[in-house]
Amino acid sequence: xxxxxxxxxxxxxxxxxxxxxxxxxxxxxxxxxxxxxxxxxxxxxxxxxxxxxxxxxxxxxxxxxxxxxxxxxxxxxxxxxxxxxxxxxxxxxxxxxxxxxxxxxxxxxxxxxxxxxxxxxxxxxxxxxxxxxxxxxxxxxxxxxxxxxxxxxxxxxxxxxxxxxxxxxxxxxxxxxxxxxxxxxxxxxxxxxxxxxxxxxxxxxxxxxxxxxxxxxxxxxxxxxxxxxxxxxxxxxxxxxxxxxxxxxxxxxxxxxxxxxxxxxxxxxxxxxxxxxxxxxxxxxxxxxxxxxxxxxxxxxxxxxxxxxxxxxxxxxxxxxxxxxxxxxxxxxxxxxxxxxxxxxxxxxxxxxxxxxxxxxxxxxxxxxxxxxxxxxxxxxxxxxxxxxxxxxxxxxxxxxxxxxxxxxxxxxxxxxxxxxxx
Amino acid sequence: xxxxxxxxxxxxxxxxxxxxxxxxxxxxxxxxxxxxxxxxxxxxxxxxxxxxxxxxxxxxxxxxxxxxxxxxxxxxxxxxxxxxxxxxxxxxxxxxxxxxxxxxxxxxxxxxxxxxxxxxxxxxxxxxxxxxxxxxxxxxxxxxxxxxxxxxxxxxxxxxxxxxxxxxxxxxxxxxxxxxxxxxxxxxxxxxxxxxxxxxxxxxxxxxxxxxxxxxxxxxxxxxxxxxxxxxxxxxxxxxxxxxxxxxxxxxxxxxxxxxxxxxxxxxxxxxxxxxxxxxxxxxxxxxxxxxxxxxxxxxxxxxxxxxxxxxxxxxxxxxxxxxxxxxxxxxxxxxxxxxxxxxxxxxxxxxxxxxxxxxxxxxxxxxxxxxxxxxxxxxxxxxxxxxxxxxxxxxxxxxxxxxxxxxxxxxxxxxxxxxxxxxx
Numbered sequence: 001x002x003x004x005x006x007x008x009x010x011x012x013x014x015x016x017x018x019x020x021x022x023x024x025x026x027x028x029x030x031x032x033x034x035x036x037x038x039x040x041x042x043x044x045x046x047x048x049x050x051x052x053x054x055x056x057x058x059x060x061x062x063x064x065x066x067x068x069x070x071x072x073x074x075x076x077x078x079x080x081x082x083x084x085x086x087x088x089x090x091x092x093x094x095x096x097x098x099x100x101x102x103x104x105x106x107x108x109x110x111x112x113x114x115x116x117x118x119x120x121x122x123x124x125x126x127x128x129x130x131x132x133x134x135x136x137x138x139x140x141x142x143x144x145x146x147x148x149x150x151x152x153x154x155x156x157x158x159x160x161x162x163x164x165x166x167x168x169x170x171x172x173x174x175x176x177x178x179x180x181x182x183x184x185x186x187x188x189x190x191x192x193x194x195x196x197x198x199x200x201x202x203x204x205x206x207x208x209x210x211x212x213x214x215x216x217x218x219x220x221x222x223x224x225x226x227x228x229x230x231x232x233x234x235x236x237x238x239x240x241x242x243x244x245x246x247x248x249x250x251x252x253x254x255x256x257x258x259x260x261x262x263x264x265x266x267x268x269x270x271x272x273x274x275x276x277x278x279x280x281x282x283x284x285x286x287x288x289x290x291x292x293x294x295x296x297x298x299x300x301x302x303x304x305x306x307x308x309x310x311x312x313x314x315x316x317x318x319x320x321x322x323x324x325x326x327x328x329x330x331x332x333x334x335x336x337x338x339x340x341x342x343x344x345x346x347x348x349x350x351x352x353x354x355x356x357x358x359x360x361x362x363x364x365x366x367x368x369x370x371x372x373x374x375x376x377x378x379x380x381x382x383x384x385x386x387x388x389x390x391x392x393x394x395x396x397x398x399x400x401x402x403x404x405x406x407x408x409x410x411x412x413x414x415x416x417x418x419x420x421x422x423x
Numbered sequence: 424x425x426x427x428x429x430x431x432x433x434x435x436x437x438x439x440x441x442x443x444x445x446x447x448x449x450x451x452x453x454x455x456x457x458x459x460x461x462x463x464x465x466x467x468x469x470x471x472x473x474x475x476x477x478x479x480x481x482x483x484x485x486x487x488x489x490x491x492x493x494x495x496x497x498x499x500x501x502x503x504x505x506x507x508x509x510x511x512x513x514x515x516x517x518x519x520x521x522x523x524x525x526x527x528x529x530x531x532x533x534x535x536x537x538x539x540x541x542x543x544x545x546x547x548x549x550x551x552x553x554x555x556x557x558x559x560x561x562x563x564x565x566x567x568x569x570x571x572x573x574x575x576x577x578x579x580x581x582x583x584x585x586x587x588x589x590x591x592x593x594x595x596x597x598x599x600x601x602x603x604x605x606x607x608x609x610x611x612x613x614x615x616x617x618x619x620x621x622x623x624x625x626x627x628x629x630x631x632x633x634x635x636x637x638x639x640x641x642x643x644x645x646x647x648x649x650x651x652x653x654x655x656x657x658x659x660x661x662x663x664x665x666x667x668x669x670x671x672x673x674x675x676x677x678x679x680x681x682x683x684x685x686x687x688x689x690x691x692x693x694x695x696x697x698x699x700x701x702x703x704x705x706x707x708x709x710x711x712x713x714x715x716x717x718x719x720x721x722x723x724x725x726x727x728x729x730x731x732x733x734x735x736x737x738x739x740x741x742x743x744x745x746x747x748x749x750x751x752x753x754x755x756x757x758x759x760x761x762x763x764x765x766x767x768x769x770x771x772x773x774x775x776x777x778x779x780x781x782x783x784x785x786x787x788x789x790x791x792x793x794x795x796x797x798x799x800x801x802x803x804x805x806x807x808x809x810x811x812x813x814x815x816x817x818x819x820x821x822x823x824x825x826x827x828x829x830x831x832x833x834x835x836x837x838x839x840x841x842x843x844x845x846x847x848x
Contacts, residue, residue, distance in 0.1 A: 095610070096609065097609050098609055098610075099608065099688070100609065100688075102687075104604070104667070104673040104686070105674055105685030105693070106474065106693075108729035109779070119604070121604070121607070122607050122609075133610065192610075196610050244598060244599065244601070246586065247586060247592070247594075248585050362775055362776030362777060364775070365774070366772065366775050367771075367772040367773060372772075
């Protein structure tokens, strides 16, 4: 995608965190020894073949347990030169409340269509392929482009040399390391416990949280942005990124964990996309296999939380966008200004939804606002309104998040074609 | 002599009064004035299941307990009909006699107040919305006035406190209903939460939600077992709503797993299979309760049928439209009411290449059937008399002697459950 990106002066240097720093003291909520061990495991770079990659490397605490840099996907493998397939998601807020993946069926088609209960939702990872956090935790240890351990036994051997090995043995028995499968299972449980219980995963210290608590106010632009965010006829963002406090007053998570096919543009910065026949189809593969035959799911990815989204430097499952305002503009004008987002084919026509094979482009949501705009129609949001929504999204950033935001010397005016199309 | 004449006069007068009462009873209902089975019932348990057509329920293989055990124990109502599509309007009809509104027939995704713009000559509020003003009364209000007790038992309500309250669970007024979809288990909510507000009729009436009665009486299902322990703690009217899986709403009941699986959010099979398991769990508890044994009635019905016909058409551009048609059959002279019209036709675009066109021809909910069990019903009873949810409400009002009929339960010539059902004195 030939995007005309302005020069950036990056005030903070972001890169792969080679040696993950120990977190600030934030005791696990329940103080369990299991969670405390999980913390040690989470930050231990020695558990990777490279010796330089921990869970916390890609899920950096100071970035809401998300990526600290602007790479579309992170590098891993023995030489830290193998790119992942997808943008790393945040871990904050959603872990304990992520429901197991499900796609409830009901026989009544009237209710299938009028209710919202026919859409799949939940599961861990962007394709929802893991039902539990400990199932998910297994994959990075063994994935060739992540921690790249050759076997479970090799991971357990590394734990045997770790500074916390005695802590491990105290919890699981002195002979636990002689039983690698059991030791690995306990490792995954400890990681799960840390991520579920540690207060650093759910601080609720954003400006919006203070606003909800009656301890702060939103600016006029932020208020307008919130209104646009929730307005079903405008941004309609809250239809999936739930913005309403729970029945018990619990703060909103800004996701309903549902899946959607949005027709996000292809990202040429992903190495896998050098192969024109390769497509990341989300729920129906290639990383997930059990729904591969469910063609209506192809192209669907799970709705992420928008908490701390303004602290991200890459957006969408393939990291194609590097500017939050671009994301909002894309939502507002995907089909009405398609030439701004997609390249043209040889015949001059727009290659709409170009990160999906032709056969699955019909899965893309064209029914729900703001995606229900036809070609040539005005965008769902004006440029000012886009700015208001972005202003509101900034209120979702936690107080401890590193916001060393790149400062632009050029205003980015065009995604593809050199014209924004916004007023 | 005079004494004898007086006695005769008294006997004649007494007979005249009994005859008069017999004439009046069908109009106003009065349990104290009659002694047949129907009017000796004091405790009614309604279990409402979801979205099954008559043939699937009573000729299928997924519900052997309902079909093979419960049905022979009591009365099989072969021509019992739902009164609307989709869910919510059926529940509201059962509790209040109110007909569908544009919002209730679409299950009220926004939990909006009913905005009344007028009233029909037969007393039906005109308007749209979901939550009726306090002037619109329910069976619960009638029971309270009669100093009788009621409770709604809602499975899973409050399982996730962030999703809904454990008592009187409903969204904030005029906000989005987050219980439209079942919630699968998570670390925070290990059981998941498959409560659906739209299957809980009590919370659509200000006459209930604006009073402490709602929190006290609309409770989670787990409270039922303790309440059944004694007659004194068993409500006169118990409305029991299983969760979205156990009422058959979700899942196809086959238990198939994997990519082709069509189960519930918690991976249970759902459909009639899970509904049957629910009945097998709870009906024996009710049957064993002192209140049921003394004067009980169990009603097992379905809100609506899911029977439909479909046709697929692909146009020159390659866009496929799937037309789905519900008959919306009625019985018993059911009226549409002032707030909806039929046929109803609505388009649901799914993608650039796929759209659904939904048509509901009539205002009814189609034939679903029902099973009633009571000491006052002979085992193996079959009634082919047409009934619907309004008939159920009228029958309950007769049983409790409420003195009036609500909404379309007051429809002229509507038949309530009679001797065809309550045939065991």
